[in-house]
Ligand code: SIN
């Protein structure tokens with residue numbers, strides 16, 4: 001899949017691109033079928049909502065689940081990002097966010113590159129965020145919201161929010177958000193399972209809680225240009241990866257055929273990946 005000049009211009013202007021139904025229902029099913037067993041595991045990669053046992057985020061499934069390992073190498077997702085950065089990529093972060101029916105909590109307004117810069121010492125915003133919907137996303141189940149054009153402002157001042165939800169985040173204050181929205185408005189791409197969004201690391205985004213009876217499971221991946229790899233290993237390795245090996249794509253049918261993939265964390269998370277390190281190795 002190659003982005004057109006018009007798509008590249010749109011990405012530059014708005015900070016995101018939306019691809020409804022990019023993956024077929026058969027392809028999505030291979031992924032959704034694997035989620036309950038992943039969420040049932042008691043391992044540090046499963047961060048649960050602060051109100052109970054529902055999984056908010058599962059980290060690094062591409063290292064211990066074959067379907068997600070194949071998704072991490074999917075050319076429909078990887079090739080357009082290689083095109084934008086004109087470079088090979090590695091996986092900086094891999095999440096399956098639950099946002100479960102009734103239990104899914106908010107994600108406050110933030111930019112991802114703020115965290116990558118402050119915590120991980122990533123040199124530039126040369127990493128792309130990807131959202132792949134495993135459930136339909138509608139106006140009721142907590143769709144991701146963007147402020148179009150906000151990526152042009154670079155890294156905005158943020159405060160470290162460790163109390164609102166079960167996952168700490170560098171969030172942007174409400175006064176700044178009001179100003180940004182007055183200028184750019186808010187959009188919330190909605191669509192069937194199998195849809196994909198690419199969005200800039202500096203694009204300001206958030207999502208509300210899910211009070212609907214419908215889960216909103218989505219995969220969020222962050223792919224970084226290899227030369228732009230992180231320089232600090234302050235966060236655990238399962239949250240901010242330390243393996244900068246370039247991603248080699250599988251064929252386009254890789255969700256439907258069982259191509260061989262390495263699953264190095266299948267037996268458990270390596271001890272050295274469980275904590276932050278003082279220095280990069
Ligand atoms: C994120 O910003 O990483 C996740 C947002 C969401 O799941 O809605």
Ligand code: MN
Nearest residue numbers: 110111112205
């Ligand atoms: Mn984010």
